[in-house]
Amino acid sequence: MPHALSPSLALLLVIVGVALTYFGAELLIRGAARLARRFGMSPFVIGVTVVAFGTSAPELFASVRASLEGAGELGVGNVVGSNIANICLILGIGALLAPIAVNSLVIKRDAPIMCGISLLAAVTMLDQRITRFDGALLLAGIVAYVCFNYWRGLKDPKTREQALELEHEHGLQLEKNIHPRLLPNLLFTIIGLVGLTGGAALLVDGSVDLARWAGVPEIVIGATIVAFGTSVPELAASIQAARKGHADIAIGNVLGSNVFNLLCVLGAAALARPITVTAHTLKWHLPAMLLVSILIIPIMGSGRRIARVEGTLLLLAYFAYAVGAYVLRLA
Template sequence: MLLNAVALLVVGLVFLVWSADRLVYGSAALARNFGISPLVIGMTILAMGSSAPEMMVSATAALEGKTDTAVGNVLGSNIANIALILGITALIKPLSISSAVIRRELPLMIAVTVISGIILWDNYLGFIEGLLLLGLFAIFILAMLRISRKEKQNGDVLIDEQEAEVPEGVSNYKAAFWVVVGLIVLPLSADMLVNNSVIIAQYFGMSDLVIGLTIIAVGTSLPELAASVAGVMKGEDDMAVGNIIGSNVFNILAVMGLPGILNPSMLSELAMGRDFWVMLGVSLLLVVMALGKSRRINRFEGGFLCIVFIAYQAYLIANMAA
């Protein structure tokens, strides 16, 4: 029973990531074919693509009455994005942090993180709070589009490269095929992932919150890991760091907003009392590293981030029922 659940969980995770990629590919190609500018596609469909697994898993968990798992997925993914993914990326190659990231993206991430704390303070995620988060998400997307247009006029290389990633020369039939495949496989794989996570959680006595913070959070963060490593290997440190910051903002505003609308619920007190503070702590740690003299995350700091993540996961596993 347990081995079957683990195998099906892995299969669900693989298809979740794959189907999210295919859905984004098809949607971006269709958008381009219908005359939407590559800049808009890059800042919306492609930018949200790496958070698609988290969005679908959180929606599925919320609809199945497991809002703790949905919120745990958001908190755990954001912790994993900084402590694990940036840690691993910095171990591969030290990450330089540009002044633009320090001036604009990092303060935004901290502000959104604080907003999530205010929302979770009463251990309840409600419908109005979900609407507020999704409203802020829409404002965020519009603001990013405006900023990106200005930066493109100034010849921003990263924006040009993001536009270059928008698929072209893809027929409408092929693009529509991948959209349909993604729309079918994505919810099915998310359901498989959540259901088998529950079986594993029950076997080991893990709470819904912990399963979201551990297995699901790490699994759904794999697209961010691939994108960050690819960015740093091409020497585009800003892309690697920006990918993580953008994903964390998306997770809080969009991924946490969905379960609030779909299934307003009381939450485990530990989501706010323990895990929010870990998320805020690693976020502030990233700011401290970025503001250092060298304005970079070196290998020692990357190793420290990884140790923080391992220690946190070990603590969760040692207290699985909480």
């Protein structure tokens, strides 16, 4: 098959695509959140819906775009790889900056919920095909998850506080700005959507060409380059939170983003077009995601914090996963 782009141009498209999706997501979060506030939505509800969706928007747009172009494996790799990157890279880097204290409810409730949803998503892949019915089931799951978070916020002041702090990490001061202006924030939202759409197109097209030139499956490119690129918003927000001493926000951001990726992103991609899952995914990428999703629970439970040593091990685990993906393919 002839290559449409040279490797250098394909790499440039990936870099520009990552930048556009990052800034597009930030503009979308700011514009949509302020519009929601203008129309009477509470800051807490905005935190568990608009902001949570916005941080996963790059994965969503990239995976749906890949699915529509017939590169569904790239979309699956994006979801699986992003979840691994979120746990290993984001929590690893956060722990290196400062040991992360872990709330007991995270260990007893939030992390097990993420593990359960990871297993549910894995079940949909076992027959090597994610159907539209599977996609609809996953999307129904994200609706239930958002409703659960809303109900939990009404009962748990800590959850409400975390949602508001996550907004502040994205530069939102919604409680102070009760009546945001309509047109500027509508413009932010539109520009953000355009940036996300264009960035996702460049990211997917460049990644597909890179995969062809390198002679590796799209799943490998999706699980490494695309996954890292689309995890930039979560990485930036979590590092900023850790620097400000809000390490619990980094954990909440990671767990919430992983749930959104599996339910919303994978569900939407499958609904757009059924996805074929390769044996390579079932043998390497999916087990790796399940393994880190499960192991993070005892890591967080050891002293109820993620220490610098454990952060280093998480980073090493990610690099071992990425290298293993390429080595196994070459073997």
